[in-house]
Amino acid sequence: MNSSSGRKRQPSQPWHLNQSAAPRLSKKVTVLGAGIAGCTVAAALTRRGFEVTVIDRHQAAGRGGSGNSQAIIYPKLSPRDEALPRINLAAIIFASQYYQPFWQQGLGKQCGVLVLPESTKVAADFRLIAERFNSQPDLVQLCNNSKLSAIAGMDLQAELGLYFPNLGWLQPQAICRQLLAQYQIPLIGADIQKITHSEGQWHLTCSDENLHPPNNSLASESLIIANAYDCLALQQTSFLPVTQLRGQITDIPSNQQIGTLNTVICGEGYITPQHQGSHSCGATYNKGLFTTQVREADHQANLLQMAATDQGLAEAIGAQDPGSLSGRANYRCTTRDYLPIVGPVPDVPQLLEDYGPLRTDARADISKSGSYLPNLFIHCGMGSRGMGYAPLTAEILAGEIAGEDRLIEPELRLALHPTRFLIQDLKKKRI
Secondary structure: OOOOOOOOOOOOOOOOOOOOOOOOOOOEEEEEOOOHHHHHHHHHHHHOOOEEEEEEOOOOOOOOOOOOOOEEOOOOOOOOOOHHHHHHHHHHHHHHHHOHHHHHOOOEEOOOEEEOOOOHHHHHHHHHHHHHOOOOOOOOEEEEHHHHHHHHOOOOOOOEEEEEOOOOEEOHHHHHHHHHHHOOOOEEEOOEEEEEEEOOEEEEEEOOOOOOOHHHEEEEOEEEEOOHHHHHHOHHHOOOOEEEEEEEEEEEEOOOOHHHOOOEEEOOOEEOOOEOOEEEEEOOOEEOOOOOOOOHHHHHHHHHHHHHHOHHHHHHHOOOOHHHOEEEEEEEEEEOOOOOEEEEEEOHHHHHHHOHHHHOOOOOOOOOOOOEEEEEEEEEOOOOOHHHHHHHHHHHHHHHHOOOOOOOOHHHHHHHOOOHHHHHHHHOOOO
8 A cells, every 4th residue: 555645635825926927127225114124125125136125104124013122032942843933043043143133233133032930830841942953052051050140140039041142132122223224225214004006016106295296196017014003004915814912021130130131031021231221021911902002010010020930030130119210112013823924916806816715615626826925025013023024024025026046935934924813813714
């Protein structure tokens, strides 16, 4: 008997292919959004010879979700062979190299990241992760209490933790600005209200009457949407299941005890080594709350997260008055599967028509390739891991636009694809 005869045949469903891709007549590209997602993809395209312009509603880069003074590269590995941890692994390895020049310029520090378990189950997973990667000590190491305390530079109470020596913290706003300056990428301040396509061009209509283009409109053959949850305001990307999730960070004044901290610590929350006299800690997850006003209750929540992360950490921080603390609040763009959204934007009505049979048979054979809008792409949905994901996903997208070979394996590439949500919803009869 043939050993493969018992295997189920995979149906033909080439929804990710775009056989009728629009020709590109120029190398001019517009990127909508000047956060870490927009600036990394703008830089990646410029390196490939494209002429890139970035548009943002702010007059400077990194003013939205990328505006915190300190951000961390958060590692999320798993002993299980799933798409999320595999993509996170590829991303943090790539990011640790990508940010070397920025660390050398002092825009953060490659001080390592300690991750402490939040439960006994997570501690058991840490042991399995350490066993899985035991030949890669430059990537991750399992540490006991004494080693944790030595690395941290202060007494911790956790019995074990994972140490990622090549990661650290960064200044995201400074990095966004540096990327644009390094590659001489112009930034136009404009609040884009809608986009339309005609005569081979994407026309971006803005509300700013002071702009010189006629009818307050900018035009570009190729367009990348990298404006986080604001993609929902554009008709072409309003189908995406992204959420605007508020987060507040707290700046804790340094003192003699916490001032010795020399690595990032993550657990229930995170805290960074001191920068300009304070430590950044957080962050809250406030679903359904839409204000960037800093709230005392969220400072209290962040302090409680530090205590839950490690009692030794809480003792070093000492008593703090939440009412006297400073911080910053803004929004993440999260997805329902916690993975970024990277790739071409589908022609939703046409794709739903072509792939409608999936509603009655999730394994239906469909010969048609996917239908996609001409030279329109999206790069968003980084959640709280934008500094880790963006360098890799920007390279993936820029490489595909430039016609390069695939950077990651096909299974992982499909896990990032914008059309994945439509296919999933058809199969589950949600649409």
